[in-house]
Amino acid sequence: MVASARVRRRHAARSRFAPPRLVEIYRSAFAKPGSERLFLSSLAFFLAFLVVRAITTSIHADVGPFHNVGVGGTHIHHLVYGIFLLLLCGLGLLALGGPGARWFHFFSRLLAVGFGVGAALTLDEFELWLHLEDLYWAPQGRGSIRAVLLFGSVLSVAGWGWPLTRALLREVAHVLRGEPGPPARQSSPP
Secondary structure (H helix, E strand, O other): OHHHHHHHHHHHHHHHOOHHHHHHHHHHHOOOOOHHHHHHHHHHHHHHHHHHHHHHHHHHOOOOOOOOOEEOOEEOOHHHHHHHHHHHHHHHHHHHOOOOOOOHHHHHHHHHHHHHHHHHHHHOOHHHHHHOOOOOOOHHHHOHHHHHHHHHHHHHHHHHOHHHHHHHHHHHHHHHOOOOOOOOOOOOOO
16 A cells, blocks of 8 residues: 555656656746746855855865965955956847747856846955955954845745745645646747
8 A cells, every 4th residue: 555655656756756747837937027037047046145154164264175266365255256257247238139029948048047146245254345344353343244135035035936836735635645747738949
């Protein structure tokens, strides 16, 4: 009896989480225009923030392959790269044209990810903007701003990505009950 339930669940998981079914869930979760770009931007922001924190911590601890970047003895803060990336994404958005333009969907997604990464690089050094002084490792630089940014990015990912999360959780519930998935529809690329 237990073995047959396992087999049913395994079969249900294969049918419910087959690539065409996942694509269908993803597309239906982000059917509203702009929602996918907001989700991608929020996710990129959150991940970039975590990566930047890890890299700067390893540089500060002098561990790993990363080192500070400087030109002519001047330290280049990562907010500079963030500002350039934000400017580049803004310019790209202006040059992209509307939804009917060729390559719009691909480049709009790419610009959304770039915007999220640029925002993370820039906002991670918010205290430098505020005080015009490098307080990154000082107690004043590690206050609530980072907690607010991290929490805000998690909320943003959850908020914009909730339709996808809800759809995937429904699929998991069906799998746990051993229910086979619906036949995958043939979908056309966006």
